[in-house]
Amino acid sequence: MTTCGELARFLMAYLDRELPEEQRASFEQHLKACPPCVIYLKTYEATIRLCKKSCAEDARLPGAVPEALVQAILKARRATK
Amino acid sequence: MNPLPSSPAEDQSLIAALKAGEEHAYEQLVRRFGGWLLGVARRLVHGEQEAQDALQDAFLSAFKAIDRFQGDASLATWLHRITVNAALMRLRHRRRRPETLFEDLSSGDGARQDPNYPPVNWSESAEVAAERAETREFVRAMIDELPDTYRTVLVLRDIEEYDTAETAKELGITPNAVKIRLHRARQALRDRIDRRLRAFDPEARP
Numbered sequence: 001m002t003t004c005g006e007l008a009r010f011l012m013a014y015l016d017r018e019l020p021e022e023q024r025a026s027f028e029q030h031l032k033a034c035p036p037c038v039i040y041l042k043t044y045e046a047t048i049r050l051c052k053k054s055c056a057e058d059a060r061l062p063g064a065v066p067e068a069l070v071q072a073i074l075k076a077r078r079a080t081k
Numbered sequence: 082m083n084p085l086p087s088s089p090a091e092d093q094s095l096i097a098a099l100k101a102g103e104e105h106a107y108e109q110l111v112r113r114f115g116g117w118l119l120g121v122a123r124r125l126v127h128g129e130q131e132a133q134d135a136l137q138d139a140f141l142s143a144f145k146a147i148d149r150f151q152g153d154a155s156l157a158t159w160l161h162r163i164t165v166n167a168a169l170m171r172l173r174h175r176r177r178r179p180e181t182l183f184e185d186l187s188s189g190d191g192a193r194q195d196p197n198y199p200p201v202n203w204s205e206s207a208e209v210a211a212e213r214a215e216t217r218e219f220v221r222a223m224i225d226e227l228p229d230t231y232r233t234v235l236v237l238r239d240i241e242e243y244d245t246a247e248t249a250k251e252l253g254i255t256p257n258a259v260k261i262r263l264h265r266a267r268q269a270l271r272d273r274i275d276r277r278l279r280a281f282d283p284e285a286r287p
């Protein structure tokens with residue numbers, strides 16, 4: 001029988017479908033009986049989505065390279081060629 | 082993620098111009114891909130200056146290597162890799178924090194051992210929270226606080242969307258180490274976000 005600790009430890013393997021069949025079944029049985037672990041799983045997945053969103057290009061300073069940096073790069077190229 | 086829109090035909094003519102050593106082509110390359118790649122560098126190194134230095138390293142490497150560019154990957158993918166390399170190189174030479182700070186991160190024991198027991202399911206309100214700049218800012222700050230050895234894995238896997246094997250190769254660690262670090266980094270982030278979002282009220286106006 002999977003414990004809460006094991007569930008947390010093997011959560012990523014479970015989500016990546018890397019658990020052996022037997023362990024997977026036991027894992028899912030645990031989830032059916034343990035609402036806190038279901039929440040843990042959902043908030044774990046939400047964390048991944050939040051990471052992606054927070055670092056998405058449009059959430060950051062978008063687009064252009066600072067002009068001074070463009071010039072510095074081109075200057076460095078001419079100096080090293 | 083978010084590769085810039087550029088057509089293969091545009092790439093082809095730019096590559097040809099670069100191989101021919103045409104001055105304007107270098108500038109065009111920097112302007113077309115620089116902003117996107119600077120974002121990549123910012124996620125890996127600490128601080129704007131380091132990010133800009135990493136970007137410069139990356140372009141200088143790219144200019145040198147352009148003759149060997151085969152076109153089996155897209156120009157964007159090729160530049161992305163070079164930038165990741167340059168950023169990781171800078172990071173290795175400038176270890177900022179002792180790795181022991183990870184001690185206070187998640188023990189990985191999950192729900193029942195969660196210090197914030199009872200658990201709150203904020204997975205749906207997170208979608209609302211993510212619309213706010215301050216939430217995204219907070220999440221980025223939490224990512225930035227992770228020790229480099231964990232943060233780099235998280236950034237490459239979850240944000241740049243490298244697979245386990247690519248990440249392992251890039252970082253010079255085993256695929257298994259990638260998995261362990263990724264899981265622990267996500268757990269640590271989950272715990273920290275939990276502390277903030279369990280009190281989040283989706284109805285409240287920003």
Ligand SMILES: [Zn+2]
Pocket residue numbers: 003004007030034036037192193
């Ligand atoms: Zn449980």
